[in-house]
Amino acid sequence: MRSEITSTAPPSRLRLIGFAALTAGALSAGLGALLPWAIVGLRTDAARALDTLIFGIDTWEGVVVLAVAVASLVGLVALRLVGARMWRAGVAVAIAIGGAVVAALAVLDWLRLPDRFTDREELDRLAETIAPRLPGRSVETVRTLLEREAHRLIRVDVGPGLPLALLGGILLVAAGLLALAWTRAAVPGASSEAANGSGRLEPPPDGHAPSPLERA
Numbered sequence: 395m396r397s398e399i400t401s402t403a404p405p406s407r408l409r410l411i412g413f414a415a416l417t418a419g420a421l422s423a424g425l426g427a428l429l430p431w432a433i434v435g436l437r438t439d440a441a442r443a444l445d446t447l448i449f450g451i452d453t454w455e456g457v458v459v460l461a462v463a464v465a466s467l468v469g470l471v472a473l474r475l476v477g478a479r480m481w482r483a484g485v486a487v488a489i490a491i492g493g494a495v496v497a498a499l500a501v502l503d504w505l506r507l508p509d510r511f512t513d514r515e516e517l518d519r520l521a522e523t524i525a526p527r528l529p530g531r532s533v534e535t536v537r538t539l540l541e542r543e544a545h546r547l548i549r550v551d552v553g554p555g556l557p558l559a560l561l562g563g564i565l566l567v568a569a570g571l572l573a574l575a576w577t578r579a580a581v582p583g584a585s586s587e588a589a590n591g592s593g594r595l596e597p598p599p600d601g602h603a604p605s606p607l608e609r610a
Contacts, residue, residue, distance in 0.1 A: 408579065412572030415565050416470050416489065423496050423562025424463035427456045429555030431503065432511040434520060437549045444524055448511050450555045455499040459559050462492040466566055473573060482577045490570025497563030500556055508550045517541055520548070 427450035435445035450456025469489045476482050503510050521537035528536065540547060 408572060408576045412569050412576055413470065413473075415572060416466060416569035419493060419562045419565030419569050420463045420466040420470070421562070422558050422565060423459050423466070423493075426500075426555045426558030426560075426562055427451055427460035427463065429558060430553030431456060431556045431559075432507060432553050433551040434511055434516060435549050435551075436524070436547055438547070444520075444527070446516075446519055446523055447553065448516065449553075450559060453503075455503055456555075456559075459496050459499060459562075462496050462566070463562065466492060466569075479577055483574055486570050486573035486577055488570070489573065490567050493563045493566025493568075493570060495563070496566060497560055500560035500563060504552065504556055504560070507552060508548075511550050512548055 429450065430447040431450045431453065432448040433445050434448060435442055439445070451460060466489055469485050472485045473482060476485065517537055517540050518533075521533050521540055524540075525531055525533040525536045
């Protein structure tokens with residue numbers, strides 16, 4: 395199978411859809427990792443003045459999502475450069491697996507949103523934000539109160555980054571499967587050239603061109 399860089403064949407619809415899904419999925423997952431995954435604040439703060447944002451890259455899951463997004467863009471280039479069908483299939487499978495990992499991490503964090511984003515580090519951050527606005531309360535006092543009454547006092551909302559990361563993971567899975575299907579359906583260039591040349595008459599070894607009667 396020829397590299398896509400040297401191939402003169404027009405791209406198939408399956409390949410175009412797959413590359414579009416791969417590009418959109420990688421960009422969506424990467425942008426999702428850079429945007430907030432959670433917005434943490436107090437239930438009594440109607441004005442949301444004390445809200446704090448937790449970005450995807452503030453968590454290890456977000457770092458993994460960003461890494462998969464970058465690797466998927468590298469995979470997009472590899473699909474165009476690699477000529478061997480087996481290697482293309484391997485890249486396609488890797489992209490699909492990466493997308494599944496991204497989607498799984500996004501779903502898991504979404505399902506356990508309050509517990510995931512009210513850990514010790516986030517409580518410390520929230521206490522440091524709230525304490526200066528409460529006269530006579532130290533950061534440690536506020537933190538102890540938040541830790542004891544976390545489920546009653548703290549509100550955790552989904553940020554825009556988490557749905558984007560989930561969408562990116564789903565698109566990457568679809569892109570990997572489309573790339574795999576396209577790789578399996580593609581005809582090797584050598585076989586195609588052999589088929590195109592099969593109708594030509596080759597002169598005999600002695601250089602004598604056959605007459606019309608001999609051809610008949």
